[in-house]
Amino acid sequence: MAEYIRINEVADYLDKDVVLKGWLFNKSGKGKLSFLQFRDGSGIIQAVVFKTNVDDATWEAAQALTQESSLIVTGTVAADTRSKLGFEIQVKSLEIVNLSDGYPITPKEHGSNFLLDNRHLWLRSKKQHAILTIRSTVALAIRDFFDGEGFVNVDAPIFTPNACEGTSTLFQTEYFGDTAFLTQSGQLYMEAAAAAFGKVYCFGPTFRAEKSKTRRHLTEFWMIEPEVAFMELDEDMNLAERFTMFILERVLEKHRDLLVDVLERDLTVLETSLKGEFPRVHYNDAADWLDNFYKEKAKDPEWEGKTEFEKGGDFGGDDETWLTKQYDRPIFVHRFPAAIKAFYMEPDPEDPTLSLSVDMLAPEGYGEVIGGGQRAGDLDYLLKQIDAHGLPKEAFEWYLDLRRYGGFPSAGFGLGLERMVTWITGIHHLRETIPFPRLINRISP
RNA sequence: UCCUCGGUAGCUCAACGGUAGAGCAUUCGGCUGUUAACCGAAGGGUUGUAGGUUCAAAUCCUACCCGAGGAGCCA
Numbered sequence: 219m220a221e222y223i224r225i226n227e228v229a230d231y232l233d234k235d236v237v238l239k240g241w242l243f244n245k246s247g248k249g250k251l252s253f254l255q256f257r258d259g260s261g262i263i264q265a266v267v268f269k270t271n272v273d274d275a276t277w278e279a280a281q282a283l284t285q286e287s288s289l290i291v292t293g294t295v296a297a298d299t300r301s302k303l304g305f306e307i308q309v310k311s312l313e314i315v316n317l318s319d320g321y322p323i324t325p326k327e328h329g330s331n332f333l334l335d336n337r338h339l340w341l342r343s344k345k346q347h348a349i350l351t352i353r354s355t356v357a358l359a360i361r362d363f364f365d366g367e368g369f370v371n372v373d374a375p376i377f378t379p380n381a382c383e384g385t386s387t388l389f390q391t392e393y394f395g396d397t398a399f400l401t402q403s404g405q406l407y408m409e410a411a412a413a414a415f416g417k418v419y420c421f422g423p424t425f426r427a428e429k430s431k432t433r434r435h436l437t438e439f440w441m442i443e444p445e446v447a448f449m450e451l452d453e454d455m456n457l458a459e460r461f462t463m464f465i466l467e468r469v470l471e472k473h474r475d476l477l478v479d480v481l482e483r484d485l486t487v488l489e490t491s492l493k494g495e496f497p498r499v500h501y502n503d504a505a506d507w508l509d510n511f512y513k514e515k516a517k518d519p520e521w522e523g524k525t526e527f528e529k530g531g532d533f534g535g536d537d538e539t540w541l542t543k544q545y546d547r548p549i550f551v552h553r554f555p556a557a558i559k560a561f562y563m564e565p566d567p568e569d570p571t572l573s574l575s576v577d578m579l580a581p582e583g584y585g586e587v588i589g590g591g592q593r594a595g596d597l598d599y600l601l602k603q604i605d606a607h608g609l610p611k612e613a614f615e616w617y618l619d620l621r622r623y624g625g626f627p628s629a630g631f632g633l634g635l636e637r638m639v640t641w642i643t644g645i646h647h648l649r650e651t652i653p654f655p656r657l658i659n660r661i662s663p
Numbered sequence: 664u665c666c667u668c669g670g671u672a673g674c675u676c677a678a679c680g681g682u683a684g685a686g687c688a689u690u691c692g693g694c695u696g697u698u699a700a701c702c703g704a705a706g707g708g709u710u711g712u713a714g715g716u717u718c719a720a721a722u723c724c725u726a727c728c729c730g731a732g733g734a735g736c737c738a
Contacts, residue, residue: 249694324688325699634738
C-alpha cells in the first residue's frame with residue numbers, strides 16, 4: 219500500500235509508490251502525455267500521466283483537470299534530471315477531489331489591485347509562498363534569539379486607554395461605553411515588565427491610523443519590542459546588531475534557495491551584514507553629510523531633488539536612501555533631536571537638545587527597520603515632557619510609578635517585522651510580507 | 664490630506680474624434696518530454712459612474728467614485 223507523504227519528502231521514497239494530496243499548479247500536455255505541476259504546500263513536483271500506463275478514468279481525470287483543482291495522486295517516485303527538484307511522479311492513478319472552475323490568477327501577469335483583491339488565492343503563488351515562508355522563519359528566529367539571550371516574552375495589551383506616545387493617529391474603538399484605542403506600541407508596558415523580569419520583549423500586532431500611502435506602511439503590522447533594565451544606548455545598539463545578524467544567519471541558512479531561485483535576491487548585502495560592525499553615525503554627522511550632499515547636487519543643473527537638509531529635522535525617504543547608499547550594511551543613526559522623538563527619550567547629557575535615540579537603517583533604499591533608544595529616568599523631566607507634548611498626565615500615572623518605585627535606566631527598540639522581511643526578501647512593497655495586508659482603503663479579504 | 668498617473672473582454676493591454684482589437688484564460692480539435700508548451704477553431708463588451716460638447720465620444724470637457732505611485736508621518 220502506497221504511503222501518503224509530502225512533496226518535500228520524496229527524496230526518501232525513490233522508486234517507491236506514494237500518495238500525494240494537493241492542488242494542480244499548472245498543466246501541459248502532448249498527445250498521450252500529460253504533465254501536471256502539482257503542489258501540496260511543501261513543494262512543487264511534476265506528475266506525469268502517460269495514457270497507455272493508466273486506466274481510462276485516470277486519463278480522463280487528467281484531461282479534465284483545471285488550474286487549482288484539488289486532487290490525490292498515486293504514483294512512483296522517479297529520479298529525473300530534467301526536473302528542478304530532481305524527481306518526478308510517474309502517475310498510476312489520480313482522483314479529483316474538487317474541480318476548480320475559472321481560477322482567477324492565471325500564470326500570466328496581473329496588476330497589484332487585482333492580486334490584492336484575490337489575496338486569499340494569491341498566497342498559493344510561488345513568490346508569495348516563499349515570502350511568507352521566510353516571514354515564518356524570521357518570526358521564529360526572533361523568539362529563539364531572545365529566548366537564547368535570557369529574555370522573557372511579556373506581551374503588551376492591544377486595547378489601550380490612551381495614546382502611548384501622543385505622536386501618531388490611533389484607531390479608536392468603543393469599549394463598554396468608554397473610548398479605547400488600538401495599540402500603537404507596547405513600549406511603556408515593556409518598561410513595567412522590565413522592572414519585573416529584567417529583560418523582556420513583546421511580539422504582537424500594532425495599529426496606526428495615519429493615511430500613509432507608501433510601500434513602507436501598513437495600518438496593521440507586527441512589532442517586536444525588547445526592553446532591558448539597566449541597559450544604555452551603546453549596548454542597545456549592540457543588541458540590535460546581534461539580533462539582526464541572528465535573523466539573517468537563520469534565513470540564509472534555511473532559505474538560500476528561496477531567496478536566490480524564487481525571489482531573485484542578490485545576497486551580497488545580506489552576507490556582508492552577517493559580519494556585523496554596523497556603522498554608527500551621530501545624527502549631527504549624518505545631517506551635515508546630507509546637507510553637504512544636497513548642496514553638491516544642487517550644482518548639477520539636471521538635479522531636481524532638494525538642495526539642502528535642515529538640521530534638526532527628521533529624515534525623509536530620500537534622505538535615508540542617499541545616506542544608506544554610502545554603506546554596504548545596515549547603519550545606526552543615533553542621537554536624533556529630542557523634539558522629533560517620543561516624550562520618554564532620555565536627553566543626551568552632552569547636548570540636551572538631542573536624545574539618546576537610535577534608528578537602524580537598512581541599506582539598498584529600504585530605510586528604517588528598527589527604532590529605539592534609552593528611556594528618560596528622571597521623574598521631573600518626564601512630567602515636563604508630558605506637559606510639553608500636551609499629553610494627559612492622569613493617563614501616565616502608572617508609567618510615572620516606574621520612576622517613583624525603584625526607577626532605573628533602561629533601553630530597548632521596536633522592530634517592524636514586515637520591514638525586516640521586505641529588506642531580507644528584497645521585494646518592492648511591504649504589503650506582500652503579511653498574509654492579509656491592511657492598508658488605507660483596503661480591509662479585505 | 665496634497666501632488667502625479669490611471670480605470671476598455673475573466674486577466675494584461677492596444678485603439679487617442681469615424682465599424683471595439685490582441686495575447687493569455689475558457690470551450691472544442693491535434694501532438695510521447697512539456698516547464699508562462701505549441702498548432703488550428705469558437706464563444707466572450709452598457710469602454711468606472713453621471714452629465715456636457717459634436718453629425719459622430721473609449722477618445723474632448725466637468726463632477727464624482729475607485730485604484731496605483733510619491734510626499735508628509737512613522738516600524
